[in-house]
Amino acid sequence: MISDRHAWTRPELETVAPGVHRLPLPLPNDSLRAVNVYALAPEGGDGDLTLVDGGWAIDESRDVLARLLAGIGAEVGDIRRFLVTHVHRDHYSQAIALRRAHGARVALGAGEAESLETVRGRDTGLQAQVVGLERAGAPELAGEIRAWLAAEEAPPVDDFADPDEWLTDGQELRAGGRALVARETPGHTRGHLVFVDETVADGPMLYAGDHVLPHITPSIGFEPAAKPGALIRYLSSLAALRAEPDRLLLPAHGPVAPSVHERVDELIAHHDQRLAEIATAAEKGLPTAAEIAGALRWTRREHRLEDMETFNRMLAVLETDAHLEVLAAQGRVTRTSGDDGVVLNVPA
Template sequence: MTTGGIATGHAVSPDSGRYWSDEGAWQVAEGIWRIPLPLPMDALKAINVYVVQGDDGLTLIDGGWSIPVARELLDKSLRSIDSGFGDIKRFLVTHVHRDHFTLATVLGHEYGAEVVLGAEEQPALELLHRASEADLGESPFLDMLRSAGAEEVAELWRQGHDGALPDAADWAYPDVWLDGDRTFDIGRRQIDAVHTPGHTPGHYVYADQREGVLFAGDHVLPTITPSIGFTAPPADQPLGQFMASLARVRELPDLRILPAHGPVAPSSYARVDELLAHHEHRLALCLASLTERGAVTSLVVARDLGWTRHERALGELDVFSQGMAAMETKAHLDLLVARGQASATDHPDGVVYTAL
């Protein structure tokens, strides 16, 4: 969901002076480079992988999607700063989504680099490994869509699945599971790993407070808010966790944002405040929909909301985006229930919500 006034794909990053997704190794601070890597079939266009130079080699924040074009571009970009895959000491992965994790784990296991991932991502990885062994049955997201009242969308998702199983090599388990916060000493740098659940249960941001930068992953994005409620197995109160995690980031110093998607941005404080205000506004809209309509499912409420920066109707979105919108709306409604502003009742057609 876009929260800024400019389309993410057309945002210019101050470190390069060009569209943020343009190819290159862009220096954002002394010893830190931003390398955008392409994403297939994704409106976000790219993911920013960050390279941090240390006395013992390179630390990469995230790794990119394990596809040939991304691997080749990462190799080329590292060579442009007189480095290579063999110089990578560790990957600090913000979360388990494939555009962040899969190339990190592939390269990590090929070159002996340590791969670090949040411990709360282990259930998702185990689910993927069961799927790679054809032991999962149908996608767990289908039941999540049905609980949101989106049975027709779930059926279209099911029909659109090509039957391909995840490649277990892309989802190898990490070398280190992060449990709680900790600090990594990287030469003269200290990088603080801060647990920020919400987008996924095991999401981490990494703060170099001395340098004044926040490797924000998908937690604090400069032009959009990350998907909420789109994670399997489903998390309890993902929006509540996300907003609490934003408050945790607000307790750090005001840092320059080095996001996974989008341009470098000047102030974590300013962006966190915008994101919190955005979701409070969405919560108010959801409550107004419940008050007007009575007992309804998440999908019905999602139809009352605008989507993307153009405030499009739900039916104008592609089927995949409609499903994500239904699940994100459910996350908002579940938080209203937790706040005592609504009730939830299980129903064969999906969870039904009522304003209190």
């Protein structure tokens, strides 16, 4: 039974505005449950069917996509273009698979090029995270991730081919009879894009990908070619959106929400609180990101780090380290590397 909080994951078509349809596609065995793709289809059907994001390249997702598209009188083969917010498999891989099958064009942010190259080099996308865990003082957790990776199959290289078009910040697009603008919003990944839809008749909307989510805090810098400073970039991206006019929020995970500004304010407040908690832990003499993460509570259920699954413990430690990078940039902590490469954090 799906709770009210997860009602959005039901594989049911939702029309957000004339010619804009939310299609939740399944993510089996993933805590996110589903990913929203948005079909932009001009009324009257001129054949210009565009999808914002593509879903995960699995049979179950493709079957649901076909059924939901039938609800607007379309077929999978009618898709002319995918505008993909970022390179994660649940957004990108099905777009590439359907391009192979039907010839649709795929567009992606130019900042994702290095991550695509990394995946095609047979990196499952977590090697940078393993190194990050070691630097954060979590060698045992890094070993657990290494063992898990050794047992996993590498992702199909064909699902991570280059797009047909690399998009840049401010680029104007026509999609499904609508005028969109691509905005670079690095943080979740370095090349993450959102798409602003200012179609006057329907009011302003934002196809937000994983940048702004209504129920959860997006993970930061979780990408194959991860680089330092992810949370610094993310907070700057949030501030840039907050400075623009408010818009209807069309997220990749979660229900459509009435205000981008409201959720951005909540996300900024969350990170401010986290920064304060982590600064306090450093003042108490906990020097590494791993030790500090172990002293915090996680998720809305207030889990202890040791009670979480391996994957989520990895995210927690790395996000603690990302917050410490912000504190260092603010001059609140000093970060130094020991002889073993572990980064130590002390109050400035």
